[in-house]
Amino acid sequence: MSHAQNIGAASIVRDGSHEADAKSPLVRKLENLVRLSREDRAALDQLSAGARLIEPHTDLMRVGERPADAVVVLDGFACRYKHRVTGERQILALLLPGDVCDVDAPHLGRMDHAVGTLSACLVARISRDALAAIVARHPTVARALRLAKLAEEATAREWLINLGARSATERMAHLFCELLTRLEAVGLARENGCKLPITQLDLADTLGLSSVHVNRTLQELRRKGLIELRGRSLKLRDLPDVRALAEFNPPYLRPAH
Amino acid sequence: MSHAQNIGAASIVRDGSHEADAKSPLVRKLENLVRLSREDRAALDQLSAGARLIEPHTDLMRVGERPADAVVVLDGFACRYKHRVTGERQILALLLPGDVCDVDAPHLGRMDHAVGTLSACLVARISRDALAAIVARHPTVARALRLAKLAEEATAREWLINLGARSATERMAHLFCELLTRLEAVGLARENGCKLPITQLDLADTLGLSSVHVNRTLQELRRKGLIELRGRSLKLRDLPDVRALAEFNPPYLRPAH
DNA sequence: CGAAAAGTTGAACTGAATCAATGCCGGTGG
DNA sequence: CCACCGGCATTGATTCAGTTCAACTTTTCG
Incomplete structure (x- = not known):
């Protein structure tokens, strides 16, 4: 019914240097919500830098943890989930490429649920500071993130x-x-x-x-x-x-x- | 299974002038989340001014509407809900005294669900401007509202x-x-x-x-x-x-x- | 190639839905 | 003051969607 979730087994895969790539799913997603400038896109691609390949069934955030940073999924399927004491797992949301998880990490106390990969995933972590910086300097991106959150709700x-x-x-x-x-x-x-x-x-x-x-x-x-x-x-x-x-x-x- | 929901039948009940009352549920609720100053509390009580008594089973917001303002429940039970085409109703959230509904109304497009009273309710509407003003002038209240939203999620x-x-x-x-x-x-x-x-x-x-x-x-x-x-x-x-x-x-x- | 994970199938069971009738209670009007 | 009405609560009988258990097959992957 449930899997032991392990952390680790990651390797650096993408460092933001191949700008020639197709648009990142993050940029694509937000472009459905607002009109991004070239600078906005560049800043977002910065965020995706240093993405890592994560094994299937690996936790990205655990219950009770204080989330230090947000997380972006660039490839693969991840999810928010919670286990009952009886063992059943309920998946609360699916996180697809382009999805940002816990933008408001800074306000958060402790996680009441976990976040983990389902398939193998390409995932970038965004530090609290990097997030604050981009939101401050790129109001359009900030607005897009708010709208993305409304869609999630x-x-x-x-x-x-x-x-x-x-x-x-x-x-x-x-x-x-x-x-x-x-x-x-x-x-x-x-x-x-x-x-x-x-x-x-x-x-x-x-x-x-x-x-x-x-x-x-x-x-x-x-x-x-x-x-x-x-x-x-x-x-x-x-x-x-x-x-x-x-x-x-x-x-x-x-x-x- | 479903009720015809009517709008109207309201009467002004509270105009914010009896400050001698017990604390409003809105203030009480937010005080669980942050420490409010006397000014914060006064500003919140201003918001509750002009509350109206609404009949049971009355819509406060309809599907497809563009919400102009937010709504605070001061007494009674209300809810977010949605009907399936087959007629079943699913209640998505209960709104209790102190709950504020759609703080981010300004960003919203059209309502994808309705909001309505279940019992008779005492309800205040908060205009977009009034909300923006209080959030700008009272950062602690703004923070409390953000935290309240996290609790709702x-x-x-x-x-x-x-x-x-x-x-x-x-x-x-x-x-x-x-x-x-x-x-x-x-x-x-x-x-x-x-x-x-x-x-x-x-x-x-x-x-x-x-x-x-x-x-x-x-x-x-x-x-x-x-x-x-x-x-x-x-x-x-x-x-x-x-x-x-x-x-x-x-x-x-x-x-x- | 072999083991483990995932998918498939059948049979028996059960929690909850449905259907339908009845009881209750509060309000309204005669 | 009582009779009646409508909405709500309760009960019983029946049905059904989905679960559980257990075996078996297929796919994946080292």
Whole structure:
């Protein structure tokens, strides 16, 4: 049910020096929310410098810890999660490429939940000072981060509806719609398909279902011709129908209107 | 299942002139998070001026609306909620006396959910300008509002765990612990008891259960001697046991540590 | 190639939903 | 003051979505 989470096994992978690369997911994400200047983008790319490759199932922040710095995911899937004393794990949010975790770390006391990778991830840590500096010097970036946070809150509300009011199939359909939309926003989806580098057990702990039922629900969605999921890649074969089933309404992910 | 929500039927009840009153729940709540000066308190009491009494089941903000101002609940229970197209309602958060709703209204586009009263409520609206002014002139209040927001987010995470991972009894026990703790913080609880001015149907839509099952779960908690609930008042007869059952850990409501 | 992790399947079980009827209580009007 | 009405609470019977347990297969990866 739960994995022992280990810290470590990281190696420096990206030092911000290959500016010739495609845009970073962080820049892409924020550009959906505001118009960034060249300087804004450069500053953001600075933040992504020194990213490290982290093993799957590794904690980035532990319960009870005082978060010293924020974290950006540049590749892979991570999550916020919490274990019950009985052992069950509930995943509280998925962190995808471009997501920044705990911008308001400075105000925070102790973590009431953990943050960890699901797949292997490329992750950059942002010190409190670096964050304060960029927010002070780049008001547009500051605004984008605020908006991103609002989107995160709206997403949490959708998850509450998912867990409180939707059936297994609807939940799963909704999650897939959300993931596709969020990954599209950072250029990591094409033709209604994207990577889904997590196990059915992770999915189960996200959706509040048993892994057995996740398996059966996936089969049902496949049987209906709604999705395709082989290996670690997901495709929504009939986006309109999946959205209808899920009552998925994308605008909540763009809070600024 | 759902109620037609009406707007209106309000009358002015409090104009901020009876300073001799007990502390307002807003001041009480924020004083749990920071140390307020006399001026801070006076400014907050200004905000509560012009509060109005609102009928039960009345919308304060509608889906799709652009929120012009924030809202403070001074008495009664309100909530954030959303309806599915199938009609089910999911309550996303309970707003208790002292709670401020949508401090960041200015950044917001359109509401993705509604806000409405459950019981009759005493509610003050805070204009965008008034809010900006107080935040600018009273940094301590600004900090308190940020911390209150963090507590709200932590609460949302607990609700996710509730809906995703806890049984009906555990969920209900957890909700009651949360309510008691929050109401204690604003001086509206005594001897492990408090008002609970909402119906079993409201409770059902909060907990993601049917109203029939809420009824049976309440009976179970009563039978075990854990709670007492008559009329609209709730008492936790065995707080340690209720907390244990719910795995309730209060500190998440005090984010600053 | 072999072991461990992930996915799949079936059968039995159960927590919670649903359906439907009944009781209760507070307010309203005759 | 009582009769009636509507919303809320309660109860029983039945059904069902999702869980649990356990075995088995497939994939992944060292």
